[in-house]
Structures are given as structure tokens and as C-alpha cells.
Amino acid sequence: MKDLTPLEIHLGHATRTGPRPANEDFVAAAMPEGAERAAKGVLLAIADGVGGHAHGREAAEYTVRSLLADYFSTAHTWSVEKSLDTVLGATNRWLLAQSARTAETAGMATTLTALVLRGRRWHLAHVGDSRAYLWRDGALLRLSEDHTWPHPELSNVLRRAVGLESRLLVDHDDGELAAGDVFVLLTDGVWNALGDEAIAALLARRAGEARGRGAGGTAAGTGAGWPGAAAEGAAAGIEAGGTEARRPEAWRTGAEVTEAGLDPQAAADALVDAALRAGGNDNASALVAHVRALPADNLHDRLAAGRRLPLPPRLAEGDTLDGLRVEAVLHVSRLTVLYRVCPATVPVGAPAGANAAVVPGDHVAGCVAAFAASAAPTLTRTATASPRTTTTSAQTAKVPVGAPAGANTAPRWVLKTLLPAHEHDEDARRALVREEWLARRVPAQGFPQVADWPARAHLYYLMSWHEGESLKALLARGERLRPHEVAELGARMLRLVGVLHRLGIVHRDIKPDNLHLGRDGALRLLDLGVAASEAEDLREINNPGTPSYMAPELFAGTPANEASDLYACGVTLYELLTRKFPYGEVEPFQHPRFGEPVPTTRYRPDTPAWLEAVLLKACARTPEARFETAEEFRLALERGAWQPLAVPRRAPLLERRPTLALKLVALASLLLNLVLLFLLTRS
């Protein structure tokens, strides 16, 4: 079993006004606990405000505070880059609006250097001339590049800063963490006065002293240094869990814990003091983070390690598992099996109160509303007791989202698990746990919701069951969809796909089998089994998916993205209309060659020209020729005949394959010559 050590980081910071009248630097860090730290990481930020009289400080403080507050509110499925960019973009707009307000605030802006330490990687976002350094194995490496003008007289003038331009350009960088790494964030008041060599020398000296003192002394030193930091208040707002102060023994049990190393607080103080002693005439601030222990490989490995549950045996109708009775076997695929289940203890047709007792939905609804807000869904929240005992009035009031519309029946869920033959298939296990993790992070509308089952003792997860059928089943039944129905379904499907894309999730397996039309009329997008979110590092060698719906570029090894999802949407609609594929059926293990898509009118002469144009654009071979976003695609479908797409002229052969055209011309002239030669010899 993998070690469940969290990422352990010790922080230290210092900020001094120096000879200046006011301190315009702002330093802060946020170190959430537990699941939140695993999902979003530890955030450090340093900012140096400029301009606008006293408003430089305001810009710096506002930027850092809003980053600290809002970064952790971004979706867990977003990448660090996207989260930081989104928050900083909003801050930038606010600062611009502020500085345009009065002459006083004009020109208020700030540098910003933010560092996120998450899992086993660091991510840097940087604008302006503060600096980030990585001190590893006794060598100092500068991670950021100063955004100042290269001219010596302009070396203090910022080229880029938060609040300077309407379009904020942030530098991003990332890399692997190692235990013992020291990250140092400095404003120009420190690095300008000291220079890289002096900084490196100072850190080396500090580390040497720390090694001399030994481990115990360091822990105590940090503990003492920390509360002081918060007290400084005006100059430095540090928002932190203060984990090291409360449980300094935690890191000692970890797998990859370094020996004491340097004391970050002492180092930060030393850096700032040295800068001022060296004649620094600016505010001087430093933020030092020492990586003490690294977590196990990545988020999902840890998720999987936490769920070493046995696989359930193959179940038949009427069997019970963990207090759930199997009502029907819904689907068996190569790896997974889906059952429809209901609580075994609740007789069929039980009163509505029993519904709410299990409350699978209320938790999920909460989770969805707050998917950005905080902790990963806790399994303990509804895990109070068995369905029977918790029929309290408070709970009956909640709407059981997971239950089917007919409230008079027992709640029903879909139980998804692996086939027993894959008991030792670690990849498949990890994928299932991942799928649940992801499924908990999609909104309630249009997606099945994960339900908690306190008695869960096997590897599976429950999601809401909805009466209805998949679009594939609809087609198989012989249902002939009319063009406007296809367009309407398409618009609804794309709304859901757009939701996923905004969450940074690529579905990767959109097809009629995974689109479910409920009895309640709702269209749902199922099966996040191979979906990928930006927040993860999947390290796949090949793209998963269903071959016929995979975009041409995926076969060449390009990772799936929104564009390939939209291609799958296009193929899905094409199939709904014609029951055929635009480029023919693609088999697994095939490396197909893509020519031109077959016009839908060949199979369905009643396709309106505008719909054909939309579908052919969606199924275009190159991603550039397709719709850029789900919204653009959806609008094209909704506008329909009112505002048809311009149909691109079919490229002539000379344009598509110039060499082939020339070859054909050469061949034709050769044949003509041969014929003429033949005629000549005859006469």
C-alpha cells in the first residue's frame, strides 16, 4: 500500500519597510488541510505594489488576498495554470477599473509571483520583477524572469504587471518537487540589494547552521516563528493552517522526509536584514518555503490506495451486496458491469419518507453547488446510519435528487463496478476510483450523480438511476429521428459538453451509447470512465475512446482536448441522423486514413443544407476547421436555417494534393503521347 504522507511544507516570511515611507510589499501563503491540500496544493504569493500614491500597497494586498481566497474556490478539475490565470484575470480587471476611477488611484499596479506546491510538482505564476528561486542541493536556480526593460536606465520600469494592461500575460512554469527543496520568493528590494550569489551564500550558511543544530531545534524554531508572522498584520497577512506548529511530528512519519534542513523563518529574516544592511533603499520582503516531505505519487494513486476494497462477486438479479439488492443487470462491458440496485431493507413501494432516509442526493447537490468551495466530499457526512433509522423530519424535507421521479418507490441507483476477473488489474481499479472522483465534481443537471452508501465494503460506486434509454437504444429500436430533432438533441448535448469543458474536463467518449434520454425528458451525458480533467497527469501512452468517434488527430497520438470532444459530438449527431459514420466505421487497433466526410444527404436526402453544413464542419478532419467551442457549435444548431454557416468551397485536387494533381497531368500527357506515337507508327 502506498504511503499516505501529505505534502509537508515549512514556511517563513519577513517584510520590512526599510527607508521608504510605507511598505508596498505584501506576502502571504495559504496551506489548507487534508483533501484540499491534495487537490489544490499550498499557495505562496509575494507582491510589490507600484504607483498611484499610496495605492500601490492596496494593489498588492488586494491582488494577493483575492488570489489566496479565490484560488481555492476554483474547480478541482482545473489545472493550476488555469485556476491562477482565471483568478488573476479577474483581479487585473478590477485593478484597471480602480485606477481608471480617480486621478489618485491612476497607475496602481503590482508585481506578483505566486507559487503553488501540489502533489509532487511546483507551479509558478509570475508577472513583474519579484523573483522566485529554487534552492536545491546547494545550488540556487532562478525560476522567474524579470519583466523590466533591458535598458539600464529603465531597469526599474515594469513591462508587465497586474493592473497595467487589459490583457494580462502571466508567465507559467512548473517542475518536479524533491524533498528538501527550498523555494524563495523575493521582492526587488531584496534581490537588487543582495544579488544571486549573496542569496545563495546566505542560504548555504543557514542550511549549514541548521544541520549543526539538528532536527529538534528546527521544529521548535519554526513553531516559534509562525505565530509572530500573523501578528505582523499590517505588513504581512499570512493565512495558513499552521500545520507545522500544531503537529510537528507529522512529517517525521513520512516516507520521504529530509533531515532537518534550514529554518525557513530564520532564512527569511536573514535575507531581509541582509538586504537592508547592504544598503537596500526599497521595501524588502521574503517568503521561504522548505519542502519537508512529499506525498505518494499523485492524487489518484492516493485515492486508489485509500480504497483497497475487494471487488464484489458477479451478482445476479435478487442478490444483495452491502445491503443493496440487485434489481437488474444493466450492462456488461469488457471491464465493468452495471447493476440497478435498491436498498435491500426497504420493501418495494415503501413510503416516500424512506427515500430521503438514504439521502444520496442531498449530499451530492451540496457537493455540486460547492464543488469549488472546499473539501472533497467526505464519506462520513451522510454515513450516519442505515436507511431505516434516520427518517427524521429534517431529512425528509430535503429533495432526494438521486431517486427517480416516482417518489413512491424505493430509491434506485446504478452500481458500477469491475468484473471479478479484474481483481488484480490495478489500472482498472484506479480508473474506477478516478471516475467516481470526477463524477462527484460535475453538476446535477444533465449528469448522473454519485450517491453515498455508508455500508460500502466493496469497490464500486453508486450513481442515480434514471428511467429511459440511451440514444443508441433509441436508434436500435428503429426510431427515425427527424433533422430538427437531431438538431434539438444536439443543442442539449452541447450544453452538457460545454459544462464539462468549462470545468476543464474532456469527456473523451461521447457517443450515442453514452447519451441517455430519460423518461423525464432530460438528456444526460453518462460514463466519465475515460474522461480526463486538466488537474490530472494521466501519463497515457495512447488515447482511450471508441474508435469510430475518435478525432483523426487522436490516432496520431495528440492528446484529447475540447476539439476532439466536439468532433465526437459531430459524429454522434451524424450517426443519429444517418446511422452511418462520416468516415466509415473505424475498428479498434486500426490506423485509419481520413479522406473527406461523406455528406449526410447521401444517406438522408431530407437533411436541410444548413444542418449538413453544421455536421460536416463538426466532423472536419482538422481541428482548425471545426467549431472552436461547444457554444459555437450549439449556436450554429440553434440558429439553424436563420443564419446558416457559410459552406466552404470543396478544395480542388490541386489544393488538396498538389503532387497527385501534377502526377495525374503527367500521366495523362504520357498516355496521350503514347497514343499519338501509336497513331504515327500506324500511318
Added chain:
Amino acid sequence: MDKKSFLQAGHTPTLIAAFLYFDLAFMVWVLLGPLAVGIAADLGLSHAQKGLMVATPVLAGAILRMVMGVVVDRLSPKKAAIIGQLIVIGALAYAWVAGVHSFNEVLVLGVFLGVAGASFAAALPLASRWYPPEHQGTAMGIAGAGNSGTAFAALFAPGLAMAFGWHNVFGLALIPLVIVLVAFCFMAKDAPGAPPPKRFAEYLAVLRDKDAWWFMFFYAVTFGGFVGLASSLVIYFNTQYGLDPKMAGYFTAACVFAGSLVRPIGGNVADRIGGVKSLTVMYILAAIFLAIVSVGLPEAWMALAVFVGAMLALGMGNGAVFQLVPQRFRREIGVMTGLVGMAGGIGGFYLASSLGFAREMTGSYQAGFLIFAALAVFALVGLTAVKTRWRTTWGAAHLTSAKI
């Protein structure tokens, strides 16, 4: 994938040694086929006995490759290959010195020649373990070109038998065998780091998968047809059209060449248009050609043309099956190649012996060919099942382009 990096990647002498060993082993494996006319005349064998004689090494090879696989796991590919070569050389030397005087003795010799057919299990891992995944395809292609040994046997053996007598062909075959054995001992080297031995349970585990059974059947038809025809055609051309063994050998060699050369092409076609699609076409073509040939065409050259057509379809089918197997059974590939190869051998045994029996029972080969054509048609049913089952989501782990 440039040439230089390929040469640097693995161990070229081992690759060459594996190729030579594989090539000669294949030549010896089907040696009885081209000699069958002479042997049958001397020993007075019936048609069924002739069929059984050429089929025995094929079956023995199929079963012994499992044994060879175990030896490879327990000792090492090189040691296993040397043991295999020594057994074959010993058996041939004994047959040459002591002579073969009865049908039973021929069958015993056939079983020993089957050890040569088991060379698959030693030669391929020997070469493949040296190469990183990206070069596996090329390495396996070079080692696998040893299939051409089948054609050499058909090409040279009948001529030599006419010149020196079929007994002495065993002796003559010893010359290249001993040379290659010596070269092999010096050139071949076991790759560092062997994969863990395959356990019996792994075979059982993979057999729980329906696809595994179908692929064994697919290969039993394509490779079985290929190797079955390769061993029987000399007899067929001799009996049906009265060609002398030498000419029958040339005709056979043409068919075998056609079949073994298109194997990589079949793999490429499967890669481009899809394995199931290309196999469907191959099975239909093979069934048509076998049905045509079953009526007993009036002229030998017509039969040759149709056999070449059938061999082209079967050979490409071989390539197509082995384009799919490593990808479909990425994790179980070691076990699966063994099982599929064994099934191919059993198919070959069935075809070769059934042709002889059909001739014995009904007086013509028609029934034998027709039943095999029916098997090819039945394979289409399997393909449809596989195709339907495969219209599903494939995880990233199951779509890699790993080779054997």
C-alpha cells in the same frame, strides 16, 4: 525509426542467429512434405498415411512449442534453442544412418522434426528480448522472415531426393544444420533480464476471454491453411496431376513463397483498414479459392493459380491476425502467442491429415478442401461476434501499439 538506432538498440548477431536458426528449423519442419512422394512409394503408404505423415510434424511442433516455452522460461532461450537443434540433428542423423523402414518409424521421425517446429518458442524471445518496444516490430519481422525456410524445403528437397535418394536428403540437411548450430553457439547471446516464467494459471486466465478462443480459431484457419497446404501440396500435385516430385516441389514452393511474402503486407493492410475488415475479406477469398480447387481443376497450372490465390489470402490473414493479437492481448502477449501459435499448428495438422483421409475415403480431395473452406466461413461468424463486442470504449492501456 532509423536504421542506425535499430542496429544500436539490440544485439545484431543474436538477431541473425535467431533468423538462421528459425529459417533452417522451418525447412526441416516441413521436410517430410516434399519427400513424401518418394517415401510413400518406397514404404507403400496409403493416401491417409501420407496425409498423416506430413501432418505429424505440424501437430508435434504445435504441442512441443508449449514444452519449448517452459524450457525457455526455466533455462534460457539460447540453451533451449541449442537443445532443440541437437535433438533435431540427432534424429536426422539417426534416420540417415539407420534408415526409415516403416510408417511407424516415419511418424516417430515426424515427432522429432516437430521439435524444429517448436523453434518459434525459442527463436522469437531470443531476438525480441534484446529490443526495446519501438524496435520490436522490425526485429520480429527479421526473425520471422525465417518462415521462408518452408519454401526452401519445397524448392530443394525433391530435386536432391531425385538425385541422391530421399534417405540421403536427411544427411544433406545435416550440413546446414550443423553449420548453423556452430554459428548459433558463437553468435547468439541471451538478453540480460528475463521476464518472469509464465504460470499455468496465466494460460487459464487468458482462456476465460472469449476473444482468445476466437483468435486461436482464426489462426488455426489462416496459419493452419498455410502450413497444411505447404506440407500437402507436393503430394497433391503428384497424385492429382501426376507431376514428378521435383516439379511438384517447385509448384509448392511458388505457393509457399506467395503465402509467406504477403504476411507483412497483410499486417499493414489490417493496420490501415482494420483487422476485422481485412480478415473478413481474406476468409471469404480463401473459402472461394478452396471451393474452386476442391472440384479438381483440369490442368495443374490452373490449380497452381488458385492455390497461389488461396495462399495469398491465408498469408495476409496470418499477418492480420498477428496485427491484432499483440494489441488486443497486450498484457497476456507472451501466453497468447504461445496459445495462438499452437492453435495454428493444430489447424495445419487437421488440414494435412484430413486431405489424406478424404482421398482415402472418397477417392478425391474434394471433401477435405470443402470442410476447410467451411471452417473459413465459420470464422466469419466469429469475426462478426468480435466486431460487435469491440464496438466499445477502449481504455488507454488497451490501445498501445506494443509488439510481441
